[in-house]
Amino acid sequence: MRFLHTADWHLGRLFHARSLIEDQAYILDQFVELVRTERPDAVLIAGDVYDRAVPPPEAVALLDDVLARIILDVGVPVVLIAGNHDSAQRLEFGARLMQSQGLHVAGCTSATPACVSLHDAHGEVRLYALPYAEPAVVRDALGAELPTHEAALCAQLDAIRASHPAGVRSVVVGHAFVVGGAVSESERPLSVGGSGAVAAQAFQGFDLVALGHLHRPQTLDGRVHYAGSLLKYSLSECGHDKSVSMIELGADGSVQITPMPLRPLRDLRIVEGALAELIAAAADDARRDDYVYARLTDTGALLDPMAKLRQAYPNALAVERTVLARGGVAGDAARRLREQSTGELFASFFREVADAELDDGQRGALEQVLAGMAAAQRESA
């Protein structure tokens, strides 16, 4: 059986205040064409399909259009789960009505996760759709105390194992941070305080685990796979080879993964050099329309370098002066501050003001407040 696995579309995302909707529509056109030529048995979209709980209307219209084309025009079913950026309830609108058409949406967490049964010449395959959920949400659904992301995920997987028939191949579609995975800057942490990470061993017994969350395509343990994000959504992803993944599930449950690269409308690149050199080089640059982040090595004063750069690279995103970013104590301090989490920043603020370290009780209270704020922000985002 063959699956086309993708994740982290982040439709509606703004990057340096620019809407990426045109880039997303462009690459999704290619994705639909790939589905048409490859005709997999199902498309798996493993969460963060939108960038925020309330996406802009054009993102809603784009997802609507892409799903209708894949399902109605091409005739391939889709399994779609909510990620930590999506609103579980909003994403699930119409789920019951669209199911018989071949769109299986799992937004909200329930005691019995959605299961899609498919068949090939070698028999049945069961796909379990596990939307992202905070441990507290899983606790409410399952009625058990589950303090961590790992405990919550394990409880859900145990429930699936208990009813999964022996000898039937199994696939989990999920959204999680697996220990050992390589992170990028555009992933929103799942947990404040803890990492929210789960061990790959949690998925033991399942033939294929098709995940979303981490933006770099990567495979752990041979069958726990991140398809990666649709586009480069942060500077830390400039070196990524983005792709969607064709996954062949053999008769014996073996897994073979082939990356299928798509071609973005505009790439994301970092260019480095003196402003005049960069502008001169742009003349021969066939990809001047790329999103360009410029690290300027000039040491003297520069008058409005952004405006000048934009004449050469119309989609330039921002400029950084390496002499300022790297030079001296102030630059280092600013860099260190940027790398700290809100919790760490608060702890150093507390140290400064109270001349004492946070004790365990205070730290716990702080983490609760931050987690509450993060949850509220997710819903109102």
Add this chain to the structure above:
Amino acid sequence: MRFLHTADWHLGRLFHARSLIEDQAYILDQFVELVRTERPDAVLIAGDVYDRAVPPPEAVALLDDVLARIILDVGVPVVLIAGNHDSAQRLEFGARLMQSQGLHVAGCTSATPACVSLHDAHGEVRLYALPYAEPAVVRDALGAELPTHEAALCAQLDAIRASHPAGVRSVVVGHAFVVGGAVSESERPLSVGGSGAVAAQAFQGFDLVALGHLHRPQTLDGRVHYAGSLLKYSLSECGHDKSVSMIELGADGSVQITPMPLRPLRDLRIVEGALAELIAAAADDARRDDYVYARLTDTGALLDPMAKLRQAYPNALAVERTVLARGGVAGDAARRLREQSTGELFASFFREVADAELDDGQRGALEQVLAGMAAAQRESA
């Protein structure tokens, strides 16, 4: 052929800062039961299904649940259009995928409006779904200059007439303000400056026009019908008999309309009297849980009358002191101000400051700005 016609559910509405979602879920349970017992050929929901462009997640979940029950559990198709409170693009998510299940959603305006064909013993009936749209949106869709709501609606209806086969019965599901209709305070005006009203004659030739927008159930010209809102959404609606409408469309295109009242969880009432009298009367009031707006006739000082009233009427919404509201020039002026539109308020401000009336150009510019603000507010609401 029989239709169950309803409109203006305003799911997610807040009333005096209270969420009405529990009341809406309660009355929609009855509505689903009515569909189950009456088994109409279709349910028509004529716009403003949500109270705002981005409804709260619980409103999305409620609509999802109600539609799935009507269509999948009871097996009756639904025609649903966007009203001026809904976001056309958001409402239309999944429309193509849900159509074959029997959910016909028309959110965005197109050159050829959605048409649903149904049959009974007497032949075909065509239902045309005309979502609410600003004249500028209709102009873009039809490619013609359409300055007013009436011109925009007439252009759409003309296009329908041009392709509608003779001898086939026709139904329009729309969302509009028809001249002569009785208004309520909870309807958001369709137009700033003009009224946005259209003449009932615009619908000439159609057998039945099932409308939303006006919150009082009412019929104009015998076949242009407002089902009215699901609940009382403003004090001006206290005297309304809310209902949904069973409409029988005869073989000859004749229309017979029967109101089908539903029972709200809590009614909305105005009570008037001295605070002590009202509290005493509540003891024998079987409907103490109603939403109560109190007009207090006391003339002396009252200490926190709202808290006292809430002990008798737990869902009391607000109190008004009649002696203050009615007394003297200040009260009259405040009342007059409240009754003025933003455009009128600006005009008097201009008169005050510039010692001149707005000329036609200025008035036109003002109306454009206000319309733009209203459109932006609708989308971001």
